[in-house]
Amino acid sequence: MSTAQLIARSPQRIFDFIDRKSLPTPYLVIDLPEIEDNYQTLVAQLPDTQIYYAVKANPAPAILQLLVKLGASFDAASLPEIQACLDAGAQPRQISFGNTIKKAADIAAAYQLGIRLFAFDSLPELEKLAEHAPGAQIYCRLLMECTGAEWPLSRKFGCELDMAKDLLIHSDRLGLQPYGVSFHVGSQQLDVRQWDLAIATTARLFRDLAAVGVELQMLNLGGGFPARYFSTVPELTSYTRSIDTALTRHFENNRPLTMLEPGRSLVADAGIINTEVVLISQKSYQEDRRWVFLDIGKFGGLAETMDEAIRYRLRTPWDGTPTGSVILAGPTCDSADILYDRADYHLPLQLQAGDKLQILSTGAYTSTYASVGFNGFAPLAVYCI
Structure with a gap:
């Protein structure tokens, strides 16, 4: 099944909720x-x-x-x-x-x-x-x-x-x-x-x-x-x-x-995290991969990306346009807060800071993994609809 087909299976009510609301990111929406x-x-x-x-x-x-x-x-x-x-x-x-x-x-x-x-x-x-x-x-x-x-x-x-x-x-x-x-x-x-x-x-x-x-x-x-x-x-x-x-x-x-x-099979696919791109950068003139920093990372609820074990699907406003290889990371001042480096993620070249990005199938083992305030970031907010 293609990524596009899997995204289509995600609860449309959640996408509608995200579009209607202007809530501070990151947050998790659960479709009851x-x-x-x-x-x-x-x-x-x-x-x-x-x-x-x-x-x-x-x-x-x-x-x-x-x-x-x-x-x-x-x-x-x-x-x-x-x-x-x-x-x-x-x-x-x-x-x-x-x-x-x-x-x-x-x-x-x-x-x-x-x-x-x-x-x-x-x-x-x-x-x-x-x-x-x-x-x-x-x-x-x-x-x-x-x-x-x-x-x-x-x-x-x-x-x-x-x-x-x-x-x-x-x-x-x-x-x-x-x-x-x-x-x-x-x-x-x-x-x-x-x-x-x-x-x-x-x-x-x-x-x-x-x-x-x-x-x-x-x-x-x-x-x-x-x-x-x-x-x-x-x-x-x-x-x-x-x-x-x-x-x-x-x-x-x-x-x-x-x-x-x-646990996972009941609630994971019923949840989507809405997150914001904080920064897109490169570490050298020779590097061909972009670093994409989100306002959520390992300490914000994505602990299951440890060792890149669980690989979440992503949805962006630029899906369907040309993409390039990226390293995905969280916002904290901890070098362990890298989500995907080896997993060969590709994101649209048009993606820019301020864009909202959805992390799919995140209803399980996210909000409870979030720290209570590492680096001062608040725990992951949860909305059930």
């Missing part, structure tokens, strides 16, 4: 009807799976309120995210404390708020849960390679299969409820086969535990469904069919309850 459509489509394709929205992707109150109304559940990474879900109208039973790294005080506070579903991936975390969330349902996160993901989540989260087995057996002895297992194949995962590999691994763990009297009930399929950045991505049906086929193949007639933690 687009999120609702994404959620309903996912539910229709995985009707037997409970959707736990990954709040960290974008915790805007309007998004949480919409998803509560639609019947979603929520994957929270912190006590403030739990409180945000409750403030939006979610019930405690709809919230999973999915971070495997939690303070004991936060576990206790979440338990007091009524949260009864917790993730873990180590013995010390399990012992904290036993002390501060007695009788809670717990699920163990497995370590995954994340092959094929543009934003891998390997190494930091999860434990090996044999350790997970021992921990889940031990959790039963500690008075907790060994409820299930989770995995994450990596964010912006482009290889639909990764779920089959992960589900095969978890099915083996289910069987091994059942053999020693520990009957798990739930499989958390994690997140990973992609947004539409520069790379061509498979259609949603490719993912949902792969998951359904894998569950049948590896669990046969003993399918567990399943939950999914989408």
